[in-house]
Amino acid sequence: MTNTQTNEIIEIRINGEPHSLGTPATVATLIDARKPRPPFAVEVNKQLVRRPSYGETPLRDGDQVEIVTLVGGG
Amino acid sequence: MTVDPTSLKIGGQTFHSRLFVGTGKYASYELMRECLEACRCDVVTVAVRRDRLIDDQNRSLLDFIDTKRYTILPNTAGCFTAEDAVRVARLGRDILEQLDNPGAAWVKLEVLHDKKTLLPDPIGTLDALQTLIKDGFQVLVYTSDDPAMACRLKEAGAASVMPAGSPIGSGQGVLNPNNIRIVLEMLKENDPDYPVIVDAGVGTASDVAIAMELGADGVLLNTGIAHAADAPAMARAMAHAIDAGYLAHRAGRIPRKLYATASSPIDGRITLNNR
Numbered sequence: 001m002t003n004t005q006t007n008e009i010i011e012i013r014i015n016g017e018p019h020s021l022g023t024p025a026t027v028a029t030l031i032d033a034r035k036p037r038p039p040f041a042v043e044v045n046k047q048l049v050r051r052p053s054y055g056e057t058p059l060r061d062g063d064q065v066e067i068v069t070l071v072g073g074g
Numbered sequence: 075m076t077v078d079p080t081s082l083k084i085g086g087q088t089f090h091s092r093l094f095v096g097t098g099k100y101a102s103y104e105l106m107r108e109c110l111e112a113c114r115c116d117v118v119t120v121a122v123r124r125d126r127l128i129d130d131q132n133r134s135l136l137d138f139i140d141t142k143r144y145t146i147l148p149n150t151a152g153c154f155t156a157e158d159a160v161r162v163a164r165l166g167r168d169i170l171e172q173l174d175n176p177g178a179a180w181v182k183l184e185v186l187h188d189k190k191t192l193l194p195d196p197i198g199t200l201d202a203l204q205t206l207i208k209d210g211f212q213v214l215v216y217t218s219d220d221p222a223m224a225c226r227l228k229e230a231g232a233a234s235v236m237p238a239g240s241p242i243g244s245g246q247g248v249l250n251p252n253n254i255r256i257v258l259e260m261l262k263e264n265d266p267d268y269p270v271i272v273d274a275g276v277g278t279a280s281d282v283a284i285a286m287e288l289g290a291d292g293v294l295l296n297t298g299i300a301h302a303a304d305a306p307a308m309a310r311a312m313a314h315a316i317d318a319g320y321l322a323h324r325a326g327r328i329p330r331k332l333y334a335t336a337s338s339p340i341d342g343r344i345t346l347n348n349r
Contacts, residue, residue, distance in 0.1 A: 072106065074099070074294075
């Protein structure tokens with residue numbers, strides 16, 4: 001961690017859509033801002049991020065985030 | 075209605091109903107809930123998809139499924155590679171663990187070849203199965219009715235092999251009963267309790283009965299109920315068909331014969347006219 005005060009803007013994708021985030025950003029800050037309806041699961045760059053790790057999973061420029069839930073299916 | 079005390083054991087769990095029902099394609103959540111009730115299923119399948127910030131009425135599928143009553147079987151539908159199927163399986167498990175649902179241990183694995191046929195990709199399916207088993211999943215595997223592939227999936231550790239009766243959503247029923255027979259014979263040899271579920275292609279109640287009469291342990295269906303003109307009535311019909319087919323299989327059908335055998339006695343007729 002070099003400098004937590006740099007409010008650098010990063011560009012990430014959430015569920016395929018482009019989003020700009022201020023830094024420092026983690027999965028926890030993203031979830032706090034977006035407030036997906038529980039239950040949901042989160043993936044960053046194709047890796048599952050489990051709930052206890054949200055706060056310690058930083059988001060970086062270019063990250064691909066997926067936030068998923070359950071829907072009807074066969 | 076209790077048909078038989080023998081229940082279905084699969085993936086470490088025991089169920090009274092042998093009908094597994096999908097939750098997709100219903101005209102409304104209310105209709106889905108009514109159909110799940112009417113078909114008396116214990117297991118319902120769901121898909122894992124990107125959340126939307128706002129859906130039409132901000133309602134969720136899970137508002138209409140009692141997660142304490144039903145075991146939720148998450149699928150990997152829509153995956154065309156082993157890698158994607160493994161990702162989806164892990165996401166689904168994470169959600170079901172939050173719900174404290176026994177389905178968290180399970181996944182219905184589908185790795186598809188192409189969008190038009192939705193036929194399974196056998197190599198991707200086996201590849202994903204091996205990864206998921208190492209990852210601790212009980213894997214119920216959607217596959218074609220190919221007996222050789224069914225054997226390879228069982229050997230690799232599938233909790234259940236689920237051969238398709240016909241393509242997903244096609245309503246063509248069990249197109250090749252001989253293959254299903256061979257799959258059942260091979261998978262159950264020296265292992266009669268190994269669960270085989272016919273998955274996909276069911277159009278109406280007789281398709282379910284045929285699958286069960288062949289000796290399947292259960293049937294998984296979705297569209298056959300969801301798109302019926304009167305879906306709750308079809309849900310009830312499917313429940314009866316499961317019971318009818320299961321009982322008929324256990325009862326043992328008579329052999330097929332080319333010629334007739336009279337049911338009424340020949341002796342004592344008042345006419346001597348014979349042809």
